[in-house]
Amino acid sequence: MKNSILIISVLSLLFFSCSEDLDRTIFIPDENDSSLPAYSEWGYNSFGAEFDRLYFLASQNIVPCKIKYENDSLYFSLHGIVNDYDLENNRMILEFIFPFEKIENFTELIKLNDLNINLLPDYCKVVLDFDNTKTIVDVLSGKLHFKRTQLLFVDDSINRVIISGVFDIRFRQNGYLSNISNGRFDVGINHRYFLNAQIE
Amino acid sequence: MKRIFLRLVCFSLFLSVSILFAQDEPTKKVNNFKIGFEFGMNVMEGESIKPEQIRQNHYSTYYYNDYYYDYHTDYGLFGDLATLKTTYLGIKPEYFVYNNRIGIASGLRFTYASNSLVSDRNFFLWKLKEEGMNTYYVRINNIRQDVSLLAIPLEIRFFPNKRELPFQHYFKIGSSFNFWIQEDSYIEFADSKMEKYSEVIKKELPDRKNDFSVFVYASFGFKIGKLKENYMIPWGNIEFQFPYMMVTKNSFTFVGQSYYGVGFQVSLQVPIGKNVPIGSK
Numbered sequence A: 001m002k003n004s005i006l007i008i009s010v011l012s013l014l015f016f017s018c019s020e021d022l023d024r025t026i027f028i029p030d031e032n033d034s035s036l037p038a039y040s041e042w043g044y045n046s047f048g049a050e051f052d053r054l055y056f057l058a059s060q061n062i063v064p065c066k067i068k069y070e071n072d073s074l075y076f077s078l079h080g081i082v083n084d085y086d087l088e089n090n091r092m093i094l095e096f097i098f099p100f101e102k103i104e105n106f107t108e109l110i111k112l113n114d115l116n117i118n119l120l121p122d123y124c125k126v127v128l129d130f131d132n133t134k135t136i137v138d139v140l141s142g143k144l145h146f147k148r149t150q151l152l153f154v155d156d157s158i159n160r161v162i163i164s165g166v167f168d169i170r171f172r173q174n175g176y177l178s179n180i181s182n183g184r185f186d187v188g189i190n191h192r193y194f195l196n197a198q199i200e
Numbered sequence B: 001m002k003r004i005f006l007r008l009v010c011f012s013l014f015l016s017v018s019i020l021f022a023q024d025e026p027t028k029k030v031n032n033f034k035i036g037f038e039f040g041m042n043v044m045e046g047e048s049i050k051p052e053q054i055r056q057n058h059y060s061t062y063y064y065n066d067y068y069y070d071y072h073t074d075y076g077l078f079g080d081l082a083t084l085k086t087t088y089l090g091i092k093p094e095y096f097v098y099n100n101r102i103g104i105a106s107g108l109r110f111t112y113a114s115n116s117l118v119s120d121r122n123f124f125l126w127k128l129k130e131e132g133m134n135t136y137y138v139r140i141n142n143i144r145q146d147v148s149l150l151a152i153p154l155e156i157r158f159f160p161n162k163r164e165l166p167f168q169h170y171f172k173i174g175s176s177f178n179f180w181i182q183e184d185s186y187i188e189f190a191d192s193k194m195e196k197y198s199e200v201i202k203k204e205l206p207d208r209k210n211d212f213s214v215f216v217y218a219s220f221g222f223k224i225g226k227l228k229e230n231y232m233i234p235w236g237n238i239e240f241q242f243p244y245m246m247v248t249k250n251s252f253t254f255v256g257q258s259y260y261g262v263g264f265q266v267s268l269q270v271p272i273g274k275n276v277p278i279g280s281k
Helices: A002-023 A106-112 B002-023 B192-204
Strands: A046-051 A054-057 A065-070 A073-082 A091-099 A115-118 A125-130 A133-136 A138-154 A157-173 A176-189 A194-196 B033-048 B061-064 B069-072 B081-097 B102-106 B108-118 B124-131 B134-158 B167-189 B212-224 B235-246 B255-271
Touching (some): A046 A073, A106 A138, A106 A157, A125 A157, B081 B134, B081 B255, B124 B192, B134 B192, B134 B212, B167 B192, B167 B235, B212 B255
Antiparallel strands (some): A046 A054, A065 A073, A073 A091, A115 A138, A125 A133, A138 A157, B033 B255, B061 B069, B081 B108, B108 B134, B124 B134, B134 B167, B212 B235, B235 B255
């Protein structure tokens, strides 16, 4: 019994120490715009986009991406900050909601590989949660491209799915035109950041 | 490269042979040669050469005004600096001129150099392979490469004091011309079961572009011991070397250009034949 507890403790420690490293946000600056992270496919848990004249970026203090499957749709949300120092609360969530085939656990997220989504049709939604206000924005044009997904094995064990892609949205919020452009993400999703609301 | 090596070896042999002939020279009044045995250690910091298979794992954050405004400012690099450690043993004859206040030395050194890749965390991740939509990483604590070198040192030292003292300081400039003999790599995995991938990773390590390297250094040291004419009393030397630099690039797998380094050297010098104190003509 004691041995079992010891083995489980050691294995848990190994798993969490490994996960901790892969959970961190790594910022590799873009060569053309050093305020944005470069597009990557390493699972750096980073994202960035131009938000009008500001930047929407991943933060070390916030889990950058969470995915939920509910009502036959996938909710892909990016959680970060906007670099406006005048704001009291600069946290922002950008969520893409689109219909997708059933996903029961995080490993099935590799089905997103090379998926191009036009955000204009009514069955797609973009939700902006900014400055304590949650709004479904009126998309004028937009695309979300999951360029590549990878099932990541670390030391021969399944660890997470790496999802990398780009996005651009032109939208109207409270009557005013806004742009989130030149967006890119490279995130790792495991069971901690994936929820199937129809099962759990 | 081989021609340079041969010339340097010949020069070194010439110095050594000269010592023997000098011993047998009955007409020479004084003998300015000393034969020395040296040991030294050095540490150099240099540009890190990071294989492209390594996942970046370094970050830093600074805070603007308060904790709300955090931005990652560092470039996420896997350590900017690499360390090269060298240890050597050698034999080094020295010839004295200018009233025995300037010594010129050369000889042969066997140098053991070690350079490694070490994460700023417990381990780093190495991309082993990609198969379809699967990507495989392994956790590595460190990769060390040990290199054996045959080196030819060339040193000039100067004793500022005109008379010999039992404890006497000196200044030195030196260089070491190093030729690669052999190397071996060692990989320490976070999970020992992954050692099966050791040979695959070794094959993927970046190629060293240069079999030849040159170290240059400046030293400040002390000679310990006072010579008496006609007595075979050895000298001891202890010196601190700074800066210690590698002037060639890409001579080691994980270290590109060196920036700076420090070291020390201890040596024992035995006079050959008649002793001539410093300051004697």
